[in-house]
Amino acid sequence: MAVKTLTINDRLISARESQTILDAAKDAGIPIPTLCHLEGVSDVGACRLCLVEIAGSNKLQPACVTKVAEGMEIQTNSDRLQKYRRTIIELLFAEGNHICSVCVSNGNCELQNLAVEMGMDHVSLAYQFPQRKVDLSHDRFGIDHNRCVLCTRCVRVCDEIEGAHTWDMAGRGHNSHVITDLNQPWGNSNSCTSCGKCMMACPTGAIFAQGSTVGEMIKERSKLEFITTARKNREWLF
């Protein structure tokens, strides 16, 4: 396996050629903020939080879908990147209806954590206050589209880990939303196995367990991690 040498934040590191910048940085203990990335499922580069600067290119590149290359000089935390990241988080808050104080994920939410990390003490962009739906038709789970950040983690985990592909995307622009089956109530879905993986994968309070109230929804990822680690290490190939 070919090894590439590169620098991240002026530190010389080596990485396998198959690795993304995000993986290489992680191995080197350099944190890069992410939102749509979920360990063990494919990356789509949807949220742009992991953007990094690569010397010689004006274009910022998403670390989760960009492979390492020999001699790359990467910056992960410049002033410009910090500003962009905060703007991305502000956009996400302004685009949906995030009322943390009454949210099932209050205090346990990846979006809220990112806002803290980015120093977002207020949203300077105009709130959109969109009209979005809540679907409580499933026996065990619910989805509140007001809190969905369109990361598609639910789509990927349901497709790639559970193999059900209940979730998909519909609509364009600010009408984009996730759907179950052919845009029917989740409770009527024939493909859903009620495994709960979408709920575990969802970074926000959008997908939750029925009956949970403010701050109660803690996303337990150990089951997901157990499966994705086993797949990665090919533990189940006999």
Added chain:
Amino acid sequence: MNKLKLATVWLGGCSGCHMSFLDLDEWLFDLATQVDLVYSPFADIKEYPEGVDVVLVEGAVANEDNLELIKKVRDRSSILVSFGDCAVTGNVTAMRNPLGDTESVLQRCYMEAADIQNQIPHEPGIVPTLLETVQPVHAMVPVDVYLPGCPPDANRIRAALEPLLAGATLNLTGEQIRFG
């Protein structure tokens, strides 16, 4: 030495932020030695005075009275603190916005959702007219300091007030700015 002039204002909020302020407990005695409380729901003062040094504004801007008051507050105060999530984000107060215009909001709340005596309140001069949308304070007037939280707990309020009392500017960071 002239004491610092402190005010607190209650716009479209549940008064929870003011309750949290009272939660400062014995530190309120220290505070009382350092400031004059010149306007507040805690005090019977009718008119917002001139020359306020620091003002804590609870609540979002939801109706005409809120809007008139916040403009006056901005004109007459040097440091305006957006106090709590309703002031900072609109929060629960702004949950009506996705329902549409004020007519739809009033219909929903006072006609459809009411169990008895369904009627839309109409008392000109007493019940203020709603604004079309509820907005955070900084959408209406410039804000100097953001103090999020629903409500911000007493420690957070103290962390925001102490530097202001000492004449320093501040920016809260880390866990002190978590919404919710």
